[in-house]
Amino acid sequence: MLNNPVWAALSGPQAGYAEAAGDAARYQPDISPFCAVSDPADPAAWRDLATLTDYALLTGPALAPPPGWVEDVRLQGVQMVGTAMTAADDPEAVPLTEHDVPEMLDLVARAQPGPFRKRTIDLGRYLGIRSRDGRLISMAGERFRMPGWTEVSAVCTDPEFRGQGLGARLTLAVAAGILARGELPFLHTVHDNDTAIRLYERLGFEHSTDVVFTSFRYTG
Structure with a gap:
């Protein structure tokens, strides 16, 4: 769950603040820029995300989207x-x-x-x-x-x-x-x-x- 906190939030207690499509979701834009996919290794989830937005901010231990998504900015962080x-x-x-x-x-x-x-x-x-x-x-x-x-x-x-x-x-x-x-x-x-x-x-x-x-x- 902590490995994919945004998805756990948007598919769980904070679903009411989500815009969702299949295995992807994002916060309503005036709430937060964060998006999530259920499984970052699943190309289908990224296709779902593309129906929601063409610019996505995600967090997790590792993120490797399929072709069609281009990395813009990367920032290393820690979770405590x-x-x-x-x-x-x-x-x-x-x-x-x-x-x-x-x-x-x-x-x-x-x-x-x-x-x-x-x-x-x-x-x-x-x-x-x-x-x-x-x-x-x-x-x-x-x-x-x-x-x-x-x-x-x-x-x-x-x-x-x-x-x-x-x-x-x-x-x-x-x-x-x-x-x-x-x-x-x-x-x-x-x-x-x-x-x-x-x-x-x-x-x-x-x-x-x-x-x-x-x-x-x-x-x-």
């Missing part, structure tokens, strides 16, 4: 799991709602945590910390959700406020909500972000597998 971690709520963390989306998008533009769109917040619980003057300066939330697992995502802090542990606090707070549901948290980060990897290890996450984030164009 919190199978034995403990977490805690944070008294300064406030729930974020659709009314906060403009501020969230502005923070994402400054902090660059990865893909985040105007309806990404629909996927789960998002928490934020605000500065004394009310600005949203840090946030984290839930993205891919599958049976027994939920991904911690969009962990980011305004560059002006980094180094204060805000991202760590929110990661733990989001993970606490996941654990309280009887699920386990996991997350992804790029493979050369040593600072983030060390932080997540200190929080109790462990390396699960190496992954790639790859975008492909369908040329027919």
Whole structure:
């Protein structure tokens, strides 16, 4: 399941956010750019994906599409799991709602945590910390959700406020909500972000597998 998290999410708990065709699915475009096929080694699944989109962002341990799909951008990453971690709520963390989306998008533009769109917040619980003057300066939330697992995502802090542990606090707070549901948290980060990897290890996450984030164009 963790080897193909987007498919597990879109064919399971998050099917309501999917556009699907046969053995392929993608999130509705204003939610997330991620797509998935049930079996990356199955050419038929990629043909199904071509009926949904001609530009696809996928993640998994290995991705080798059949002819007709051309690799555009590849980014090496790691998947980490919190199978034995403990977490805690944070008294300064406030729930974020659709009314906060403009501020969230502005923070994402400054902090660059990865893909985040105007309806990404629909996927789960998002928490934020605000500065004394009310600005949203840090946030984290839930993205891919599958049976027994939920991904911690969009962990980011305004560059002006980094180094204060805000991202760590929110990661733990989001993970606490996941654990309280009887699920386990996991997350992804790029493979050369040593600072983030060390932080997540200190929080109790462990390396699960190496992954790639790859975008492909369908040329027919």
